[in-house]
Amino acid sequence: MSHVDQLWAGWRHDYVVKAADESRERRAGLDVPECILCELETKGQDHFVVARNLNCFVVMNLYPYASGHLMVVPNEHHQNLEDFNVDVRNSIMDMTNTASKVLREIYKPDGINIGINMGEAAGAGIPGHLHVHVLPRWNADTNFLTAVANTRVMPETLESSFGKIYELWPQEEKNEQQ
Numbered sequence: 001m002s003h004v005d006q007l008w009a010g011w012r013h014d015y016v017v018k019a020a021d022e023s024r025e026r027r028a029g030l031d032v033p034e035c036i037l038c039e040l041e042t043k044g045q046d047h048f049v050v051a052r053n054l055n056c057f058v059v060m061n062l063y064p065y066a067s068g069h070l071m072v073v074p075n076e077h078h079q080n081l082e083d084f085n086v087d088v089r090n091s092i093m094d095m096t097n098t099a100s101k102v103l104r105e106i107y108k109p110d111g112i113n114i115g116i117n118m119g120e121a122a123g124a125g126i127p128g129h130l131h132v133h134v135l136p137r138w139n140a141d142t143n144f145l146t147a148v149a150n151t152r153v154m155p156e157t158l159e160s161s162f163g164k165i166y167e168l169w170p171q172e173e174k175n176e177q178q
């Protein structure tokens with residue numbers, strides 16, 4: 001196993017452990033106030049936050065299904081699309097559009113997945129805080145379920161993906177914070 005493989009497996013491991021802990025706490029009736037997406041809202045490039053506008057931000061997925069896997073996240077913490085007002089919904093779609101354009105330019109994929117999982121039953125990893133997944137896909141990809149079930153070997157590091165995406169993101173939305 002190369003150093004990079006270990007790094008990726010490590011990211012995934014941390015996430016799985018955290019999710020399992022939170023799930024246990026929830027079953028025990030304890031409050032789990034912290035939300036990783038709410039925490040990320042104010043973070044810098046060191047947390048892989050690429051860009052932000054008035055209503056939402058874009059961050060690299062730390063446990064990606066493919067290189068360049070982005071998440072568009074509204075600042076407000078709500079579970080369902082209908083919980084957000086029209087301005088926020090428009091901002092989410094606008095950022096999703098920019099994410100799609102940037103990924104297409106960098107990775108020249110055969111296709112792009114844009115998806116929202118609302119609720120745990122729908123597969124949401126962070127069910128309380130809505131987010132849009134945007135990720136490039138290729139004809140030779142494994143199918144989505146296989147990709148979710150296994151730890152994948154990524155052809156590039158998160159830092160490398162971040163650098164390419166940040167460079168191409170429109171200047172006025174770039175996250176200047178280090």
Ligand SMILES: [Zn+2]
Pocket residue numbers: 035036037038039076077078128129
């Ligand atoms: Zn949140």
